[in-house]
Amino acid sequence: MITTQSRVTMKNRATRLMEQADILAGYSESQTELTRAYLTPQHRAAHDQLAKWMQSAGLDTWEDSAGNQWGRKPAADPHAPVLILGSHSDTVINAGKYDGNLGVLLAIETLALLREQVFPFHIDVVAFADEEGTRFDTTLIGSAAVAGCFQSGWLDVKDADGVTMAQAMREFGLDPDKAGSDARKPEDTLAYLEVHIEQGPVLEAENLPVGVVTGIAGAKRFQCQVRGEAGHAGTVPVSYRHDALCGAAEMISCIEAFAREHEIVATVGKCDVLPGAVNVIPDDVRFTIDIRSLSQSQLEQCTQQLFSRLENIAHQRQLELDYENLYQAPAVLCDETLQQQWASAVETVTRKPPRFLPSGAGHDALAMAELTSVGMLFVRCEKGISHHPAEQVTAEDVEVALACLAEMVTGFDAGH
Numbered sequence: 283m284i285t286t287q288s289r290v291t292m293k294n295r296a297t298r299l300m301e302q303a304d305i306l307a308g309y310s311e312s313q314t315e316l317t318r319a320y321l322t323p324q325h326r327a328a329h330d331q332l333a334k335w336m337q338s339a340g341l342d343t344w345e346d347s348a349g350n351q352w353g354r355k356p357a358a359d360p361h362a363p364v365l366i367l368g369s370h371s372d373t374v375i376n377a378g379k380y381d382g383n384l385g386v387l388l389a390i391e392t393l394a395l396l397r398e399q400v401f402p403f404h405i406d407v408v409a410f411a412d413e414e415g416t417r418f419d420t421t422l423i424g425s426a427a428v429a430g431c432f433q434s435g436w437l438d439v440k441d442a443d444g445v446t447m448a449q450a451m452r453e454f455g456l457d458p459d460k461a462g463s464d465a466r467k468p469e470d471t472l473a474y475l476e477v478h479i480e481q482g483p484v485l486e487a488e489n490l491p492v493g494v495v496t497g498i499a500g501a502k503r504f505q506c507q508v509r510g511e512a513g514h515a516g517t518v519p520v521s522y523r524h525d526a527l528c529g530a531a532e533m534i535s536c537i538e539a540f541a542r543e544h545e546i547v548a549t550v551g552k553c554d555v556l557p558g559a560v561n562v563i564p565d566d567v568r569f570t571i572d573i574r575s576l577s578q579s580q581l582e583q584c585t586q587q588l589f590s591r592l593e594n595i596a597h598q599r600q601l602e603l604d605y606e607n608l609y610q611a612p613a614v615l616c617d618e619t620l621q622q623q624w625a626s627a628v629e630t631v632t633r634k635p636p637r638f639l640p641s642g643a644g645h646d647a648l649a650m651a652e653l654t655s656v657g658m659l660f661v662r663c664e665k666g667i668s669h670h671p672a673e674q675v676t677a678e679d680v681e682v683a684l685a686c687l688a689e690m691v692t693g694f695d696a697g698h
């Protein structure tokens with residue numbers, strides 16, 4: 283339980299953390315915006331800075347084989363199991379200051395706060411080196427390496443400048459042959475806890491500083507192509523047409539209605555119209571679908587049903603519909619016991635009943651779930667804006683999140 287007196291200190295800690303977020307945002311590939319990709323010199327500098335802050339919090343620091351930065355508050359027994367706290371330190375292009383970075387800083391500050399306390403397990407803070415996949419188009423490289431899921435094929439993937447991941451690792455001071463070799467073992471790991479900005483509008487709409495994450499939605503992405511018949515915009519009567527764009531438009535409306543009906547999310551984020559002339563009936567339309575659900579079985583079912591509806595539309599309009607699955611990530615549920623522990627931490631700190639909410643975005647916890655049970659806490663962000671320079675959290679909310687994480691770690695039941 284956080285006392286009134288330590289509240290003052292908590293406020294100072296939250297202010298310091300906001301300043302640290304500003305400092306971290308200075309490690310960028312661009313003068314005018316924040317971009318910090320995996321294995322770049324700016325990433326090295328950010329990790330060096332994080333290591334200093336970890337050391338100031340009394341932690342032992344090291345870097346692992348994939349470039350993740352670690353800090354440990356050791357238990358007396360060197361063979362004790364490990365509780366891992368963390369998030370990621372890389373960013374998207376033209377990013378905000380808090381995505382990932384806030385979770386890393388909160389974890390360090392929590393261990394600074396609990397410096398004098400003794401735990402029967404090691405507590406590690408990790409700054410995952412790649413979550414966003416900005417440089418190599420492969421996401422969650424850092425957490426996958428820790429969870430034992432690093433794929434050696436990734437080493438050959440090239441960035442936009444033709445530099446392979448292996449080469450970039452060497453330049454960063456890593457040995458690519460060893461990447462992923464120091465993965466953690468499930469039997470040595472108690473759990474993974476992550477605090478992250480919500481990246482959505484729910485907490486703000488309900489006037490809540492934090493929320494307990496129930497799970498991370500599974501996602502599927504498709505590339506669709508609708509083919510019809512081109513023709514003269516002036517001479518072909520509407521009833522004779524096989525207009526690919528009108529068909530695609532009906533499909534897109536159907537996707538929205540279907541998502542609403544089934545309480546999932548589905549998005550058409552890209553749409554190209556060919557031949558793309560003002561006076562030609564479109565005969566080729568390509569669009570993407572991103573569909574997500576917290577329940578894997580619902581995701582599978584909905585995807586099937588949705589495509590049968592789209593095929594119906596194509597059939598009625600005598601159009602051809604083709605689609606290809608570009609990507610899929612399975613849904614991951616947060617550990618039930620950890621959710622309850624977060625809930626009681628939130629209740630203790632805020633004196634309000636906890637709000638449970640799913641995560642529509644992917645996180646390091648997705649990869650870490652392969653290793654251990656995962657628990658996440660969301661922090662309100664302004665207007666739900668993220669992956670954008672306007673991303674903003676308040677020092678007051680950071681203070682609440684810090685108190686919650688400290689409660690969570692202090693009350694962590696190693697036998698859960």
Ligand SMILES: [Zn+2]
Nearest residue numbers: 370381382413
């Ligand atoms: Zn993130």
